[in-house]
Amino acid sequence: MWSLFRYFYRHHVVILFLFLEIVGFILIFSYNSFQRAGFINSSAHITGNIYDRYSAITDYFNLSIVNRQLAEENARLRESLLAQNRIDDSTSTIAFIKPDSTGSYHFIPARVINNSVNRQHNFITLNKGARHGIRPDMGVLSTQGVAGVVSHVSDSYSVVISMLNIRWNVSAKLKRNNYFGSLTWDGKDYRYALLNEIPFHVDLMEGDTIVTSGFSSIFPEGMPLGIIESFKKEGGDNFYQIRVQLSVDFKAVTYVEVIDNRKRPELDALEKLSNNGKDLD
Amino acid sequence: MARIWIKYLLLYIFVVLVQVLVLNQLQVSGYLNPYFYMLFILLLPVSTPRYLVLLLAFFTGFTIDFFTDTPGLHAAATTLLGYVRTPVLYLVSGRGSDISEYPSLKNNGLRWFLIYSVILVLAHHFFLFYMEVFSFTGFFRTLIRVIFSTILSVFVIVLSQFLIFRE
Numbered sequence: 001m002w003s004l005f006r007y008f009y010r011h012h013v014v015i016l017f018l019f020l021e022i023v024g025f026i027l028i029f030s031y032n033s034f035q036r037a038g039f040i041n042s043s044a045h046i047t048g049n050i051y052d053r054y055s056a057i058t059d060y061f062n063l064s065i066v067n068r069q070l071a072e073e074n075a076r077l078r079e080s081l082l083a084q085n086r087i088d089d090s091t092s093t094i095a096f097i098k099p100d101s102t103g104s105y106h107f108i109p110a111r112v113i114n115n116s117v118n119r120q121h122n123f124i125t126l127n128k129g130a131r132h133g134i135r136p137d138m139g140v141l142s143t144q145g146v147a148g149v150v151s152h153v154s155d156s157y158s159v160v161i162s163m164l165n166i167r168w169n170v171s172a173k174l175k176r177n178n179y180f181g182s183l184t185w186d187g188k189d190y191r192y193a194l195l196n197e198i199p200f201h202v203d204l205m206e207g208d209t210i211v212t213s214g215f216s217s218i219f220p221e222g223m224p225l226g227i228i229e230s231f232k233k234e235g236g237d238n239f240y241q242i243r244v245q246l247s248v249d250f251k252a253v254t255y256v257e258v259i260d261n262r263k264r265p266e267l268d269a270l271e272k273l274s275n276n277g278k279d280l281d
Numbered sequence: 282m283a284r285i286w287i288k289y290l291l292l293y294i295f296v297v298l299v300q301v302l303v304l305n306q307l308q309v310s311g312y313l314n315p316y317f318y319m320l321f322i323l324l325l326p327v328s329t330p331r332y333l334v335l336l337l338a339f340f341t342g343f344t345i346d347f348f349t350d351t352p353g354l355h356a357a358a359t360t361l362l363g364y365v366r367t368p369v370l371y372l373v374s375g376r377g378s379d380i381s382e383y384p385s386l387k388n389n390g391l392r393w394f395l396i397y398s399v400i401l402v403l404a405h406h407f408f409l410f411y412m413e414v415f416s417f418t419g420f421f422r423t424l425i426r427v428i429f430s431t432i433l434s435v436f437v438i439v440l441s442q443f444l445i446f447r448e
Binding site for chain 2: 012013016017020021023024025026027028030046047050054058116118119120121123159187188
């Protein structure tokens with residue numbers, strides 16, 4: 001028995017090293033399953049505060065870019081409103097949408113307090129949380145297009161899985177002819193992503209616009225994702241390899257809107273019902 | 282004695298803040314991700330018990346994990362650094378020569394400190410970047426990321442020795 005203790009004592013450094021590495025690996029592997037609620041929620045509270053104060057200072061440096069982005073978005077929105085004849089030119093100069101319109105989407109504005117583009121799994125931290133109505137799995141739009149999806153929420157902060165995360169993809173389609181596929185990031189360049197599952201017979205052009213398909217309840221249909229930068233047929237594959245230039249400049253994301261789909265519980269319940277029916281999928 | 286511990290506590294806070302608020306915000310490209318916080322482990326006194334070095338390394342890495350939402354990644358990488366630190370210390374100093382208690386640039390000279398930090402930072406980055414992608418696809422791309430980031434990290438670490446820790 002003593003010799004066992006002595007053995008442990010003599011090798012306590014190696015044993016402690018292996019123990020700590022195992023703890024580290026368990027944390028990394030449990031992360032791989034994407035269910036990390038415990039970790040992120042505990043961290044969002046403490047670190048969110050620090051990031052919040054920090055970004056309050058650094059945001060000043062981005063003001064001119066943000067200003068431009070917001071102005072461009074305003075112009076775009078006004079244009080689409082005009083297209084739908086919702087502005088009554090004669091009565092008022094202020095754009096006005098009837099609040100009771102069937103819109104099941106509700107937008108919560110938020111500010112980015114932490115962001116990264118240089119890792120394989122990038123996340124965005126927002127300065128709003130459960131208190132402001134944000135829940136996990138809500139979509140996040142920047143002024144230029146789709147930015148990500150909410151993964152974890154604390155009381156006053158939330159963590160968003162950025163588009164720039166190799167474990168996430170979004171259902172996308174070609175705006176021109178409605179063929180759909182999935183948009184994934186390959187972890188290489190923060191400006192480009194890949195569109196998969198577009199078969200060879202589809203007619204493509206460089207510069208085609210890619211938008212959300214609206215098949216998931218996370219994003220409404222037609223939110224901008226990017227434009228086709230280049231595409232090629234790879235031997236032995238059934239699908240095009242399409243490189244998409246993302247419409248969002250992830251280095252300059254400052255203000256975002258979180259999408260609350262009011263009809264989502266209804267939709268999810270319905271889809272669950274039909275899945276239970278067949279079970280094989 | 283107590284003064285030394287307070288000094289190291291301040292160093293710990295300093296390296297974490299620099300890492301989180303400055304270097305993590307530097308989004309140059311995926312190829313250049315400098316890490317600085319390992320300096321805390323590099324500068325621990327030589328006579329620190331090895332189990333304590335390991336625990337501190339794990340703890341420091343875990344603090345960074347907290348901020349970057351990467352549970353375990355930095356903790357595991359820094360623990361590795363903490364483990365190989367002692368052998369590297371003896372390796373770099375050469376047999377028989379006595380190592381000064383504080384492995385800083387000022388006490389040991391630029392050449393010594395450069396070799397010491399390059400070996401340890403390289404080990405740390407190698408582990409970190411390959412665990413992050415978690416596959417050997419794109420092996421060379423990751424290798425380039427490791428090498429470029431190591432150069433930048435060592436540069437930042439050595440520079441900090443000249444600017445801040447001169448006394």
